[in-house]
Amino acid sequence: MARNIIDLDDIASVELEARSRYTHRALVCSSTGCLSAGAATVRSTLEAELEQADRGQDVQVVPTGCPGLCSRGPLVRVESRGPTTTHYEQVDEDAARAIVRDHLIGGQPATEARITPEDLPFYVKQHRVVLAYAGTIDPERLEDYVAAGGYRALSKALSTLSPENVIEEIAAAGLRGRGGAGYPAARKWKLLHDAPGDEKYVVANGDEGDPGAFMDRTIMDSDPHRVLEGLALAAYATGASLGYLYVRAEYPLAIERLERAIRAAKRAKLLGRNVLGSKFSFDVEVRVGAGAFVCGEETALMASIEGRRGNPELRPPYPTERGLWGQPTMINNVETLANVPAIIDQGAAAFAAVGTEASPGxxxxxxxxxxxxxxxxxxxxxxxxxxxxxxxxxxxxxxxxxxxxxxxxxxxxxxxxxxxxxxxxxxxxxxxxxxxxxxxxxxxxxxxRMPEVARFYMEFCRDESCGKCAPCRVGTVKMHAFLDRICRGVGRQRDLQHLESLCRTVRETSLCGLGQSAPNPVFSTLEHFRDEYVELLVEDEVFQGPEALAAASPGGAR
Amino acid sequence: MSRRPARPSVPVTIDGEEHLAYEGETILDLARRVGVRIPTLCQLDGLSVYGGCRLCVVQTEGDHRLKPACATEVTGDLEVTTSTHEIREHRRRIVELLFAEGNHICAFCVSTGHCELQDLATEHNVDHIHYDYEYPRNTVDASHPKYLLDRDRCVLCTRCVRVCDEFEGAHVWDIANRGSESRIVAGLDIPWGESESCTWCGKCVLVCPTGALSFKGRSTGEMVHDPEVISFLSRARREGEWVGRKEQV
CATH class of the missing domain: 3.10.20.600 (Ubiquitin-like (UB roll))
Structure with a gap:
């Protein structure tokens, strides 16, 4: 087994030696955010300028994952021997030329380009475990991940830990599902481990669909090998032989990089038959969703993987009992899995030292x-x-x-x-x-205005409802209609009452989590910002009784 | 499907009364056997469980969420409450939502008087609804020589989809689109009459709870469905009730 570690060490030392030949390394963020801000042009400008100055052999230009500060992109970070690091932000073509001229060739930070202060709270208050290598390695190269310490956890587990040990370590770390509900990961793993049968599946859920969320996308496109390693460790611990990475079609970059990572890992014997020379065999396939929010729900996700319509199914049976093609299956969020290599590599104690007692990490x-x-x-x-x-x-x-x-x-x-x-x-x-x-x-x-916020989220739920169960299919339409009426200033007191009662019915009776939680934005904005709803209401029409009508008539009361 | 054990053995309390349930029986099965009414719509004995209409939700002791009686198997010492004020309110709202969603004009419907949705409305005292009608622009498919599909009256219970797939093995029907756009389509959304997989068996028409599927030529109130046929076929197959199967007779 010792051979495995040497193999990985070989890759790492070759990589590090190659790196040491450069005086500077310019790391250009090539994640979705910075690419859309023009990072590709910045990178080609850097390369062209260096080529022109004939300094290509001294400076390495590396496309990396996401350092995080998306609003100030494109981001370039220059690592120099010494070692010092300079962060540049909002780099355009002119700034890129200045960086090459002053910094990469001249050796002094380029004053014409914007430099991010080193003590920016955005960076210093972070504690990076999942994103440890995001922004420092090239996500398209296996060697970069290995040189940074990647696949050490898998190698360690295969050579020194039993599957049960791995689960114990995850349990000791107290890792909870990062998809939202916070279910203890080790408990799920144990369920799959204990499930009977030889054919088991593990699935990484990368169907992130919340408006304004891009955590999983960035993890996948900035450090795809970490997700693979986490999935492989989950498979080893639970006895699964095939894994799926379920990624929504809206994340083409993540899909491309994950597929590239799978190919590279297979070539390096980190996936496939007899991983790293051990008895453990594991294969991974990418499955691309067709853009439905509900497919993040685990039963709908499995239906989608099987090629069926992405509708949720009734639970129980839970996936660990009857999952993909009727076999025991476990679904973990991408971020949950990305935590696993760090736990196995550095130990549960190091992981649990961060965070709170009930929510470590x-x-x-x-x-x-x-x-x-x-x-x-x-x-x-x-x-x-x-x-x-x-x-x-x-x-x-x-x-x-x-x-x-x-x-x-x-x-x-x-x-x-x-x-x-x-x-x-x-x-x-x-x-x-x-x-x-x-x-x-x-x-x-x-x-x-908070009612408008509620209306926005309800519109999202309405459009994403699969239509299987009646309360969610029609209820979201009606809740949206009430919210819309209130927001337009034509809602009445009774609209608000019907909205609230309908919200309760949809929460209590819907089939899956999407429907059950669809009223949450309404409940929470009503709880904290009820005044804003009430302000928008117009007075109820009052029923005019015969006396009132008579009093109002020209002849007066008779 | 295996045959039922000879004797019920699982103690279950329904609305305060103790009953013995068979192992693997659902709350709905038990309730029906002992004469407790739980309203249903998408459920039909003999077809797979769908759990989409949510009308059969009941409260089970210790669970914070309501459970669909059609899909929840009994467990020992389960305590079920089938009807509280709140549950009845939920059910009434769901019936109202179904009416708001389609174009259910009872007065002109082939199934008026024989309609499960209409019965549910009566049962839940729905004489008007609290929501605006959607008045969707649905289409009618009259291309089949014998049968008619009027999507205005469809409640998306998928009984037709399931019976065609599970009994006839033809899988003519399916649901297209999602959410409020969902609708029943034949084949890959072709006119029913052009479907080559349809065997004209008519089971989908028999099981439809509303007037959405009907025999052609029926006028207002003349369409009587017969979903019990499917329940009978299923039970007969399971229990070996076929005439002529010697080992069972």
Whole structure:
């Protein structure tokens, strides 16, 4: 077995030696956000300028995953021998030329380009586990991941740990599902491990669909091998022989990079038959969704993988009893799996040292909305919401006041200002009528009207309802109609009453989580911002009794 | 499907009364056997469980969510409440939603008087609805020589889809689109009459709970469905009730 480790070490040392020949490395973010801001042009400009100056052999230009500060992209980071690192932001073609001229050739930071301060709270308050290599490695090269310490956990597990040991380690770490509900990962793994049968499946759920959320996308397109390694470890621990990566079609870059990663891992014997020379065999396939939010629900997801219509099914039986093609199956969120290599490699204690007792570890959040800095952050569980919004997010631009933070997407709720000091973890957010969700965090300023926020999320749920069960199929249409009437200023008191009673019915009677949680944005905005609804109402028509009619008639009462 | 054990053995309380249930029996099966009424719509004995109409939701002791009686198997010492004020309110709202969603004009319907949706409305005292009607622009498929599909009256229970797939093995029907756009289509959305897989067996018409599927030539109130035929076929097949099967006679 020792051979395995040497193999990985070989790859790493060759890679590191190659790197040491360069005086500078220019890391250009090539994740979806920066690419859409023009990172590809920045990268080609850097390469062309270096070529022209004939310094290509001294400087390496590396496309990387996402460092996180999406609102200031394209981001370029220059690593020099020494070692020093300089972060450049909002790099355009001119700035790229200046970086080459002054920094990569001249050796001094380019003053013409914008440099991100080193002590920016956005970066220093983060604790990166899942995103440890995002922004520092080339996601399209296996060698980069291995050189950074990748696949060490898989090698360690295969050579020294039994499947039961792996599950124990995950249990000791207290890892909880990052898809939103926070179910203990080890318990699910144990269920699949104990399920009878030889044919078992593990699935990585990358069907992130909440408006404003891009955590899983970034994990997949910035560090695809980490997801693969996590999935392989899950398969080893549970006895599965085939894994699926279910990714929505809207994430073409993630799909491309995951497929590339699978091919590279197979070539390196990190996937396929007899992984790293062990008895463990494991294969992975990518399955692309067709753009339905409901396919993030695990039974609908399995139907979609099987090639059927993505409708949720009744549970029980749970997937660990009867899943894909009737066989035991386990579905984990991409971020959950991406935590696994770190736990196995560095140990459960190191993982659990961060975060809170009930929610150990970190959580990736997609910061969006009315904030100075938007992008992707990974923070310890239990960090106060205020720190995220005002320190890391840099507060609300234009001097506007904070109004609410929305977490959990269309299944979550809004958190008003007075709860800003709440620690962010599963239990506290649920107490506030919101939820952790997969990690979308949308900040709203004082100009936002909360009934309109509720209407927006209800419109989303209405459009994404699969139509299988009546309360969700028709209920979301009707809840949206009531909200729309209220927002347009023509709603009456009774509309609000019917809205609330309908919300209860949809929550209590819908078939799957999408329907059951669809009323959450209404409940939470009503709880914290009821005044805003009431202000928009017009008075009910009062029934005119015969006396009143008679009194109002020209002849007076008779 | 295996045959039922000889004796019921699982103690279950329904609305305060104790009963013995067979193992693997659903709450709905038991309730029907002991004469407790739980309203249903998409469920039909003999077809696979769908759980889409949500009218059969009941409260089970210790669960924070209501459970569909049609899909929930009994467990020992289960305590079920089938009808509270709140559950009745939920059911009434769901019936109202179904009326709001389609174009259900009883006065002109082939099935008026023999309609499960109409019966549910009566049962839940729905004499008007609290929601605006959607008045969707649905299409009628009259291309089949014998049968008629009027999507205005469809409640998307999928009985037709399931009976065609599970009994006739033809799978003519399916649901196209999603959410409020969902509708029943033949084949890959072709006129029913052009479907080459349709065997003209008419089972879909027999099981339809409303007037959505009907025999051609029937006038208002003349279309009487007979979903019991399917339940009988299923039970007969399971229990070996076929005449002439010697080992069973």
């Amino acid at each position: 970190t959580k990736v959040f997609a910061l969006a909305g009315s904030l100075t800095n938007t992008g992707l952050i990974e923070v310890p569980m239990g960090i106060p919401l205020r720190d995220i919004v005002f320190e890391m997010g840099g507060g609300i631009p234009k001097g506007l006041a904070f109004k609410a933070a929305q977490t959990g997407g269309p299944s979550g709720g809004c958190i008003p200002e007075r709860f800003l000091d709440t620690p962010v973890d599963y239990e506290h957010l649920r107490e506030l009528g919101s939820m952790m969700g997969s990690g979308g965090l949308v900040v709203m300023d004082e100009t936002v």
